[in-house]
Amino acid sequence: MDTYDPKTIETKWQRVWEDARAFYVDDPPPGAEPDDKFYQLEMLPYPSGNLHMGHVLNYTLGDVVTHFQRRHGKHVLRPMGWDSFGLPAENAAINEGGHPREIVERNIDNIERQMHRLGWAIDWDRVIAAHDPAYYRWTQWLFLRFLEHELAYRKEAAVNWCPHDQTVLANEQVVNGHCDRCGTAVEVRKLEQWFFRITAYADALLRDHALIDWPERTKTIQRNWIGRSEGAELLFRIDELDVDVPVFTTRPDTVFGATFFVLAPEHPLVDTMVERSPNGAELGEYVSKAMLRRVEERASAEDKTGVFTGFVATNPATDEPIPVWVADYVLMEYGTGAIMAVPGHDERDRAFAEGFELPVVPVLDEEAGTLVDSAQFSGMAVEEAKQAIVEWLGSRGRGRSAVSFRLRDWGFSRQRYWGCPIPVVYCENCGIVPVPDDQLPVLLPEVDDYRPKGKPPLASNEEWLNVPCPSCGGPGKREAETMDTFVDSAWYFLRYCDPHNDREPFSRRLVDFWGPVDQYIGGIDHATGHLLYSRFFVKVLNEQGMVGFREPFQRLFHQGWVRQGGTKMSKSKGNVTAPDELADMYGADAVRLYILFVGPADQDMDWTEEGIEGIGRFLRRLWRIVHEAADGPGGSDGDAGPLVRKAHETIAKVTDDIGRRFVFNTPIAAVMELVNELGRDPSAPGARFAAETAVSLIQPYAPHIAEELWSTLGHERLWEAPWPVADQTQLARETFELVLQVNGRVRDRVEASVGESEAELVERAKASPKVQVHLDGKEIRQTIVVPGKLVNLVV
């Protein structure tokens, strides 16, 4: 027996798998039924720097599922690609000093090497990269379809601007008022931007949660983010300006208590008011100050601020004039940017009314939940009144039921170089003109200076910028902004199904065979970003007949964060080791096992190398014990005995854990138990079967050593061997340990046979001397028998 040398066998088997094209799949496999397929996907990595332990967890999880499903006879599509456009990659390039393309491609080579080193079962024929023209050609093509359907549009909007990264950020990229990437405080700027009309799908995105098997947590986050509120849109007339101003309210029942009216500083009417109001100067000053304050600052301000506009609006319920104010506690981003203020029943309005001595009129009896001082609606219950008042106002042309969302349209243009060019041309005569499909891709030109400086770097590239208008042939300018990288990743999982197609982004036949993704694995940090965008894209593509499903990811699992906390470890052991260095020290199998063994995969952890030695010990023990079992007299499946039974129990446990419970740490413990038992006597009856079982079950985690030991045991190609099946007759027991309790406390345990009747079991309990001590001659008031488990005597 050779000693266990991970490096040698890992290199050896990786070559064998590659030569056998073990993990590549045809499209679709000949004779495959749709039910035979399994699409396993993990979120694709940004190719910046090195893999870290978080990646190792993510992709090893996917790998275990891949092997498990393959060995259950599924045709498993398990691809890999690179999210190589966008800020993370570009920032990495800026930091490392070089052209993004070179940096990104170097990083891709490195990461790909690390992935091979860890032995992940990937179909490398299907690799895609966001920055590859063969890919982004189709990102552009899809954008044009969105544009055709008016689901992509351009408008001026107040946007989040990161002064450090010199670019616009999507709401999803702003965390607590700071740039998600660099942490700089975000400013608000008014700019023309490209948007995807995701708000048109707000309801569908909520409704279709019912179709997918996702963690409740994630659905809740999306639900909160979409923020659906039911209410009404009511019209308040400002006579002097001859306008009806709509407000959104969830409390139309309180309209009789609306004693003033508030506009957001950004509200379009405010400009007119500044011009025409007697205190226009003060108003103008307030507005420009408010616009400079970040939303976060506005919210944290202790006192509410505002200025009276000098105008009055008519309350549509009371027909009374109420003063119109401008105040920054009203946000332009939500509802209509105007509110009816009901200080009697809204905390914020109350605070404002108190600050500025505005009238407070209660219109609800809070105790009774009924309306007061509300004309014919007085005495009505709140819910009833909501409907009745909206109907009544509706009949007067002053209101209607409405739904409002917190979700905003997705601003996806970026003033940066390293992204997918937006394929439109601006023409003085024709306006925004799409680049014709047959002229795609619009290639990202090579430039020397790609650093951001407030305007898109491509805007300085005259040679590239100036092109004839595709429509009239007159002078035109290309769009110099590029797409957010989340556009690239909103459809990549579809391209994997048909990665080499050069006539269309993917064929309907192939996406409908492979799609949707059966199991998606990735971080929960993408809950309101990538996961929402991808759902939106698939809904649009479904409506346009390009895919046959409405949801991209049928099942979703979030791995926990691997943190590198400030524990003693990092101090005493110096820097945290990179995954491939760790693989060189202990072997890829040990790294893979360890990251899944330390705890539940969906739970956050502080990374520590303490304990990986234990996995190393386990693998060496496995190696030695399997060799001993292989050399010994052995014994096969047919032999009964404790070892064979233990093997079948382990099969049942591991299969249930991975397949049904989707837990990955306890199967390793179960195999360790089996190996411990086998190690007590590797020549016991059934030892060979136990060894084969242990090797077979550990294969998804540690495929290299498993493959090597499988051949030691005289077999071939474990990667395509059927997953073992627990033999129910082996699991069945003739006897069991009967637990004897007195008053719910265990007092004794005896061997009992499964055939015994309840009365017989009770007799055995009464016969036990240990039980008798606790019965102490007392009267038995109750007897509980759980068949196959226990007898409880209550005295």
Add this chain to the structure above:
RNA sequence: GCCGGGGUGGCGAAAUUGGUCAUACGCGCCUGACUUAAAAUCAGGUGUCCCUCCGGGGACGUAAGGGUUCGAGUCCCUUCCCCGGCACCA
């Protein structure tokens, strides 16, 4: 404030439908074997407290308190703490 998830040995964690002295598996630690020695390896031990004739016996113990139940880590109530989402959203 609203919504969601948690709290188990020295440590990472098991306990799946309320039913096997709760703590599997691993780490760490302790003892022993091998060794000149150490490492590695192997064998054994390791919740707390009390009693012991050394065979063992008993009580307590899953954030705190209460409840349901023959029986609760698991179900219910109250409180505390931690993590995450939303939050001047009308």
